[in-house]
Amino acid sequence: MMDNESVNLLGGQMLADEEAWLSVIRKMDEAYADLVDYQVQVEEQNTKLAEAQNFFDSVLSAMSDVLVVCDHEGKIQQVNRAFEEFCGRDSKGLMGTWLPELCPSEHFAVMKECLRKVRHTPVRDLEIVINGARGEVPLALNCSPRFNPRGRLIGIVVAGRPLGDLQKAFKELNRTHAELNQTHAELKLAQERLVQSEKMASLGRLVAGVAHELNNPISFVYGNMHALKRYTTRLVEYFDAVQAGASRDELKNLRAQLRLDRAISDLDSLVEGTLEGADRVREIVNDLRQFSSTQRSEKLPFDLVHVAQSALHWILKENPEVIVDKDLPEKLGGRGHSGQIHQVVVNLIQNAVDAIKELPLPKLIIRAGQDGVGANAMLWLEVQDNGPGIAVDDLPRLFDPFFTTKPPGKGTGLGLSISYGIVSEHGGELSVVNLEEGGALARLMLPVSPKNDD
Numbered sequence: 001m002m003d004n005e006s007v008n009l010l011g012g013q014m015l016a017d018e019e020a021w022l023s024v025i026r027k028m029d030e031a032y033a034d035l036v037d038y039q040v041q042v043e044e045q046n047t048k049l050a051e052a053q054n055f056f057d058s059v060l061s062a063m064s065d066v067l068v069v070c071d072h073e074g075k076i077q078q079v080n081r082a083f084e085e086f087c088g089r090d091s092k093g094l095m096g097t098w099l100p101e102l103c104p105s106e107h108f109a110v111m112k113e114c115l116r117k118v119r120h121t122p123v124r125d126l127e128i129v130i131n132g133a134r135g136e137v138p139l140a141l142n143c144s145p146r147f148n149p150r151g152r153l154i155g156i157v158v159a160g161r162p163l164g165d166l167q168k169a170f171k172e173l174n175r176t177h178a179e180l181n182q183t184h185a186e187l188k189l190a191q192e193r194l195v196q197s198e199k200m201a202s203l204g205r206l207v208a209g210v211a212h213e214l215n216n217p218i219s220f221v222y223g224n225m226h227a228l229k230r231y232t233t234r235l236v237e238y239f240d241a242v243q244a245g246a247s248r249d250e251l252k253n254l255r256a257q258l259r260l261d262r263a264i265s266d267l268d269s270l271v272e273g274t275l276e277g278a279d280r281v282r283e284i285v286n287d288l289r290q291f292s293s294t295q296r297s298e299k300l301p302f303d304l305v306h307v308a309q310s311a312l313h314w315i316l317k318e319n320p321e322v323i324v325d326k327d328l329p330e331k332l333g334g335r336g337h338s339g340q341i342h343q344v345v346v347n348l349i350q351n352a353v354d355a356i357k358e359l360p361l362p363k364l365i366i367r368a369g370q371d372g373v374g375a376n377a378m379l380w381l382e383v384q385d386n387g388p389g390i391a392v393d394d395l396p397r398l399f400d401p402f403f404t405t406k407p408p409g410k411g412t413g414l415g416l417s418i419s420y421g422i423v424s425e426h427g428g429e430l431s432v433v434n435l436e437e438g439g440a441l442a443r444l445m446l447p448v449s450p451k452n453d454d
């Protein structure tokens, strides 16, 4: 049986135990609340960390420059997407690769030396070649050392950009430019030679035409001279008889026998004809002098109508079947190298004739005139034909050297290209177009007074 004191003691003990338990439970509650707080903080930190990680990842991915993070020896630890794309390998494949191993053998030592230097000081603008996905590509690199808080080297950061695209393109451009210059110079030379030989050829054609033309009056003069020589022999015979004292009857007989009356009546027309022939020869030679001057000389006054008539004359002689409709004024005074303009007009007419000569009714219209007055006045000349015209695809190429649709041996394709050069040099314009009603129209325009007067 417990006495009162004992009961009190027991009760006090139980109270103390209960108090202790309550305090433990309170402490546990507090600890638990701290733990929850801590957990919340950790999660917040984690979220921030993940956000920061995402931020850096997106910045690194967005960089167009390459970025490589290496350990202190130069072995790759991390790369950005630009470097992955540059190498054509993913970051896992690149992990642990020693930087110099990415270089072609001749650049291996350069990269090794860079890794040595960067231990002490950053290396700037190192030009080095790296094996990229599209072959060897030169890069400009900046390498910096990375230290821990105690100042020990813990890694290297390499950033850079391909020199390649721009510099290579620049070098390529320079090279192409030099090659183009050379080709251009060669082409110019070849063209000059061709133009010269074309000039010689057209001069040759002109000379052949002139020779043909000269043949007529010369054979005419030659025939007359033969007749005159025959008459002279007879006259000498007659005068010898006169001098020898022949009688009147004898002389009368001799005169009849030698048909002197007819010879004497012929003399005038023979001499007249011979003179005419000689004049014609002189005219032709003058024309030849005027038209064959291909060398650079001063621009002189000339008559475009005369040039056109002469060009027509030369070509129609060979193509008498062509019907020509002329609408020309009496005279159109211009300034230039008439020989060269003649060459242009000959080519325009020849082109038209070539286009129509097989037609049953080959027709050519040649017109000329002047627009405006004074210093800005322009002379124009048109050659129109009723041929098939020019194929639309060929139109842009008409003035290209060697562009021809004529069979080999018939056309060199230089006519319009040379003509264009001549007309431009005179400050004029040359065009060839198709007409709605069919056929082609070539139009030549020349300033009455060219600016560059030589």
Ligand SMILES: Nc1ncnc2c1ncn2[C@@H]1O[C@H](COP(=O)(O)OP(=O)(O)OP(=O)(O)O)[C@@H](O)[C@H]1O
Binding pocket: 347, 351, 352, 355, 385, 387, 388, 389, 390, 394, 398, 399, 403, 404, 405, 406, 410, 411, 412, 413, 414, 415, 416, 417, 432, 440, 441
């Ligand atoms: N009036 C025209 N009608 C149809 N085609 C034409 C006419 N004029 C020029 N052409 C076309 O233009 C091309 C180039 O003419 P171009 O005078 O330059 O050279 P070509 O006449 O062929 O040769 P070349 O003049 O050297 O003897 C001709 O081959 C022809 O196809």
Ligand SMILES: [Mg+2]
Binding pocket: 347, 350, 351, 411, 415, 416
């Ligand atoms: Mg031609």
